[in-house]
Amino acid sequence: MGGKITNIGIITSGGDCGGLNAVVRGAARAAIASDIGAYIIPNGYAGLYNLVNLDHLTELDEERVDHVNSSFAGSEAGHSRVKISKISNPDKYRQISEGLKKFSIGGLVISGGDDTGSVLVDLAENGIPCVHAPKTMDLDLQTYSVGGDSAVNKIAHIVEDIKTTGRTHNRVMVVEVFGRYAGHTAFRGGIAADADCILIPEVPVDFDVVYEHMKHHYTRRIMNSDVFSGMYSIVVAEGIRKEDGRLFTDSDAADSFGHIKLEGAAKYVRKAIEKRMKADPEIKKFMQASGMYVEGVLEIPEVRDVAPGHLVRSGSTAAYDVSFGKEVGAAAVILLLNGVTGVTVYGVVDGEIRYMSTKEAIRQRYVSLEMVSFYEQMGICFGRKPVPYKPVFKRSEGEYVERFL
Numbered sequence: 001m002g003g004k005i006t007n008i009g010i011i012t013s014g015g016d017c018g019g020l021n022a023v024v025r026g027a028a029r030a031a032i033a034s035d036i037g038a039y040i041i042p043n044g045y046a047g048l049y050n051l052v053n054l055d056h057l058t059e060l061d062e063e064r065v066d067h068v069n070s071s072f073a074g075s076e077a078g079h080s081r082v083k084i085s086k087i088s089n090p091d092k093y094r095q096i097s098e099g100l101k102k103f104s105i106g107g108l109v110i111s112g113g114d115d116t117g118s119v120l121v122d123l124a125e126n127g128i129p130c131v132h133a134p135k136t137m138d139l140d141l142q143t144y145s146v147g148g149d150s151a152v153n154k155i156a157h158i159v160e161d162i163k164t165t166g167r168t169h170n171r172v173m174v175v176e177v178f179g180r181y182a183g184h185t186a187f188r189g190g191i192a193a194d195a196d197c198i199l200i201p202e203v204p205v206d207f208d209v210v211y212e213h214m215k216h217h218y219t220r221r222i223m224n225s226d227v228f229s230g231m232y233s234i235v236v237a238e239g240i241r242k243e244d245g246r247l248f249t250d251s252d253a254a255d256s257f258g259h260i261k262l263e264g265a266a267k268y269v270r271k272a273i274e275k276r277m278k279a280d281p282e283i284k285k286f287m288q289a290s291g292m293y294v295e296g297v298l299e300i301p302e303v304r305d306v307a308p309g310h311l312v313r314s315g316s317t318a319a320y321d322v323s324f325g326k327e328v329g330a331a332a333v334i335l336l337l338n339g340v341t342g343v344t345v346y347g348v349v350d351g352e353i354r355y356m357s358t359k360e361a362i363r364q365r366y367v368s369l370e371m372v373s374f375y376e377q378m379g380i381c382f383g384r385k386p387v388p389y390k391p392v393f394k395r396s397e398g399e400y401v402e403r404f405l
Contacts, residue, residue, distance in 0.1 A: 005106035005129075005243025009038035010060070010329075012075040013044035013082075013112040013119070016180075017137040018150025018205060018317030020075040023111045025068045027133075028060035030296070032357035034337060038065075044080035045119055048108075049087060058352055070322045073150065073314050084119050093126040096194075103229070107336035109329060110137045110263025111146065117344065118363035124342035124358070131332040132344040132358045133325075137313060139183035142361050143346035146325045148185065149318040157190025158308050159235055162192075166231035169302055170222060170292065172214060172273060176266035176307040179237030182366045185312075190235035190380075197381040199269065201239035201247070202367045205383035207272040210234075213381040214273065220300065221287050228290045240265040266305035273303050331355075 010027050012020050024040070031038035039057040041047045047054075058064065068076050084092060100106075107129040111121050112307055113136030120132050134143045137151035155177050166173040175195075179186045183200025190198035196217055215230050221230030240248050248268050277283050277300040287293035287300065317325075327348040334353060335345065344361035347354045369387070376386040 001358055006037060007030050007039060007103065007105045007107040008336060009039050009041040009048075009057075009100065009103070009108045009332060010077055011041045011048060011108055011110045011112075012077045012131040012135070013079055013110065013116040014049050014135070015113070015137065015313065016074045017135065017147030017313050018073040018315075019146035019325035020077075020111060020135060021068050021072050022070040022317065022322045023109070023135065023146060023329035024060070024076055025065060025070050026144045026326030027109045027325075028065045028068070028329075030333035031060070032062060032065070035238060036337075037061075037104075038107060038333075040077045040227030041105075041108075043078045044112075045082040045084055045116075046080035047078070048096055049082065049084065049092065049100070052095055052102055054099075057103055067404055069315050070326065073317050081115070082119075083115070085122050088399040093123075093128070096123070096128065100284060107131070107341065109332040109336070111329070112365060113138065113145065113396065114141060114362040117141075117358050121342070121358050121362075124134050124253070129336060129341040130360065131335045131341055131355075133328040133332050134344055134346065134361060137185060138179060138182055139184035139188075140342055140364050140366070141344075142363055142365055143344060143356070144324065146328065147313075149320040150316075151185045151312055152192060152220045153318050154312045154315070155185055155235070155308075156192035159189065159193035159195055161233060162306060163233060166233065166304075167229055168291075170230060172227070172232045172234070172270075172301060172303040173256060174220060174234045174236060174266045174269045174273075174303065174305045174396040176236050176238060176305065177312055178319075180239045182240070182364060187235035187237050187367050187371075191375060193233070193235070195233045195380070197234040197383070199234065199236040199265075199286075199383045200367055200372075201237055201241055202369065203372060203382050203384050204243050204387070205269075206243060207276065207383075207386055210381060210383050211273060211276040211381030215283075222290050223286075228292070231369075234269060236265050236269050238263065238265050240268065263307075266307055270303045270305040274300065277301065277303075280293070 030036040038060040057327040111133040135146040137147035138146040177186050183269045218232040331345045343355040344358045345355050373387045373389040377389045
């Protein structure tokens with residue numbers, strides 16, 4: 001493929017989240033401003049593979065783009081989880097090229113996370129011009145990604161809301177959120193909600209440490225309350241690791257990228273806490289002293305596990321994600337038109353479009369253990385014995401700092 005671009009295609013792929021419609025709208029507006037066509041390629045990479053068989057595509061002209069609401073989470077373009085290289089058809093890349101040629105599409109704006117980015121690298125190496133707009137609510141790329149701020153805000157609101165029912169019933173509330181191998185959203189969302197304990201994949205869990213932290217703060221709050229009222233909150237990423245370092249899951253199912261479906265982390269945590277409560281003779285004394293103990297009915301505090309699941313991905317989009325999404329969507333189009341492809345846009349700073357190799361951008365980034373230590377000194381439990389924080393100082397002047405990184 002080559003020559004002057006007259007049309008671009010827009011693809012969103014992987015998990016849905018806030019900010020994707022902003023990418024779509026930003027890319028479409030930039031295309032309109034450049035007098036080229038912008039077309040939605042529906043259903044992610046599945047739609048790209050089947051493009052040659054489609055009768056028509058929807059053009060995002062001035063009228064149609066008005067109906068793409070940037071503040072809505074999810075994507076007007078639709079998604080699928082398809083790894084092109086795993087398609088058995090030996091002519092798959094030729095078929096994709098023919099589909100793009102059929103609709104005179106000279107370049108692709110593709111928004112997605114590490115899996116989506118790995119396919120983009122594959123497409124670029126097979127001669128298909130494309131630019132990556134980073135998207136993942138997991139925040140585990142080397143750049144900020146569309147959806148991160150929206151997810152963190154949603155988690156924080158859910159955890160804050162869940163405290164009302166927790167406090168009413170004197171419960172320990174365990175909230176499970178997304179985070180397969182990196183716990184950024186659980187980490188940031190839990191901090192924003194004043195969670196007592198945050199369990200993330202980066203730190204294998206020592207449940208004895210969690211239990212002692214829970215017992216101290218939970219019983220202190222209730223015994224110091226004039227109405228014997230209190231609760232304890234735990235935010236746990238789905239990718240919780242046992243003390244042996246292995247990921248916990250109740251499922252054996254895998255997706256097309258080979259990822260095992262992770263589920264049951266909150267239930268696992270709940271059972272670990274209940275087991276220790278039942279074996280702790282001091283809990284019965286506490287229950288009696290606080291007036292909660294009823295033999296055979298209520299002998300230990302209630303521990304409830306909650307998994308808001310896709311609610312974290314749904315609904316509205318944070319303002320930061322709308323702004324960032326529009327910027328990287330529009331910037332991706334500008335890069336395509338200037339012959340820069342196979343890269344990831346990571347920001348627009350003072351009008352300067354910044355990009356990097358997609359191979360580098362999709363390299364997984366984990367929660368810094370130094371940041372874990374930083375917050376441990378504030379009393380948050382991370383499922384391990386606190387590691388003393390060692391301050392490191394750096395003075396910066398006029399330096400652009402990436403959000404959340």
